[in-house]
Amino acid sequence: MSQQPILKVRDLYRTYEIKGGLFRPASTLTAVKGVNFDVERGTTLAVVGESGCGKSTLARMLTMIDAQSSGTIEVDGLPIDISKTGISKDMRQKVQIVFQNPYGSLNPRQKIGHVLEEPLLLNTNMPAAERRDLALDMLQKVGLQPEHYGRYPHMFSGGQRQRIAIARAIMMKPKLLVLDEPVSALDLSVQAQILNLLKDLQDEMGLTYVFISHDLSVVRYLADKVMVMYFGEVVEYGTRDEVFGNPQHSYTKTLFAATPNADVESIRKRIAAKNAA
């Protein structure tokens, strides 16, 4: 087994050309500025930072939705650059994304079974019966029921829809899952359930996560390594204990000071106590 990281990012930039207006000259906005990091197999890198610091821009480059302006991204040892080369199906399957609002990415007219089987239909020659079995299997893995197979997205709660989005993302057994604020739109108790699900799936399938969040309690619960971004730059990168235990950068210190200490464990205990009462 090779020991190379699953994801290797070097000197990555993304700029946007901003059109001028009546009183504003055209300009260039650099959303991601020379970012470097590695993600080891089976681990979670959390990416934190305030709104607009470039997290989703980074996510779109990692998942081959958007091209980098310069710099390199290697997935499983192979470079990806969608502006220069076509990306093979194989490569696309290796990296999947889960968004904050899964409703936007689920077709309202498609039954859940179809949602889950679509990647198999598009990418494999698997017979229908086998696809169905895999989809049913996956429903169970993410904590849903076989009877959900024939239902439509609007028939689910937000938490359940996020389970469906996660299930769809892992149907093709990706190497890397990029999660862009996957629990930010959910109630705290549902957040905890989804985070537990992600942990279980990681253990079971050896998945690697890039987990984007502005919520430090979530990050503390899930991350092996933490990367803090500030105006497109990485200002802090280290193990969770390093970054939480001894934040170096002044931005990180402010960020940590501003965050109420609501960790998932204590939330779960509170909910358990309430249910017991």
Ligand SMILES: Nc1ncnc2c1ncn2[C@@H]1O[C@H](COP(=O)(O)OP(=O)(O)OP(=O)(O)O)[C@@H](O)[C@H]1O
């Ligand atoms: N397509 C685009 N064209 C022009 N500017 C863009 C585009 N996409 C993002 N930006 C700008 O790039 C910067 C980074 O945006 P990005 O969406 O990556 O931030 P973010 O960290 O994900 O923020 P949030 O936490 O609010 O989701 C912002 O200033 C944003 O306005």
Ligand SMILES: [Mg+2]
């Ligand atoms: Mg974003």
